[in-house]
Amino acid sequence: MNEIQVQLYTGSRAQLRPLFELAEDSESQLDSYLDAGRILVARQGSEVIGHLQLVDTGQPGQVEIKNMAVREDRQGRGVGARLVRAAVELAAAEHNTTLLVATAAADIGNLRFYQRQGFRMRTVERDAFTPATGYPPGSHIDGIELRDRVWLDHLLTAPSAD
Structure with missing residues (x-):
């Protein structure tokens, strides 16, 4: 089996849309940010098997x-853990x-995954997933109504100068 490589992606975002759609239930929301920021991809051989999109927040x-x-x-x-590690390294290297x-x-599942990657709870944004924000009414995840968004953060340390 081929080794998994994580690298910056410079190809067409449209080719990655099916992957983006795995993580985004709102077509209008996805359209609003698909072309933003930078993309890291995980490749196995020539196949893209995962992606991570990094965007600026407007905050230094x-x-x-x-x-x-x-x-x-x-x-x-x-x-996913490899993608997050690469994002942490890239973000830290950029200070x-x-x-x-x-x-x-x-x-x-996502909350557990991100906490395992070193993220901590930051804030809860109530009623973030509504028809007004582009999400279908009555959506559920694991039997829980899709309503609130949780923000998590990972504090970064500058890479050592070896």
């Missing part, structure tokens, strides 16, 4: 993981101090 020293997904047939094998990520409060 902060960047956000806006969208991240791993192909469903490759999940649970450490690919950022905080890496942010937001996920649905209902998505217990």
Whole structure:
């Protein structure tokens, strides 16, 4: 089996849209940020099996993981963790101090994943997932209504000068 490589992506964002759609339920929201920021991809051979989108927040020293997904047939094998590690390293190397990520409060799996990667709870944004913000009414994740967004952060340390 080929080694997984994580690298910056410079190709067409449209080719990655199916991956983006794994992590974003609102087509209008995805359209609003698909072309923003930078993309890291995880490749196995020539195949893209996961991605992570990093965007500026407009606040000095902060960047956000806006969208991240791993192909469903490759999940649970450490690919997402590799992408997050690469994002942490890139953000720290660029002298950022905080890496942010937001996920649905209902998505217990995502909350667990990000905490395992060193993220901590920051704030809760109530009623973030509504028809007014482009999300279908009555959506559920693991039997929990999709309503609130949880923001998490990972404090970064500058890379050592070895």
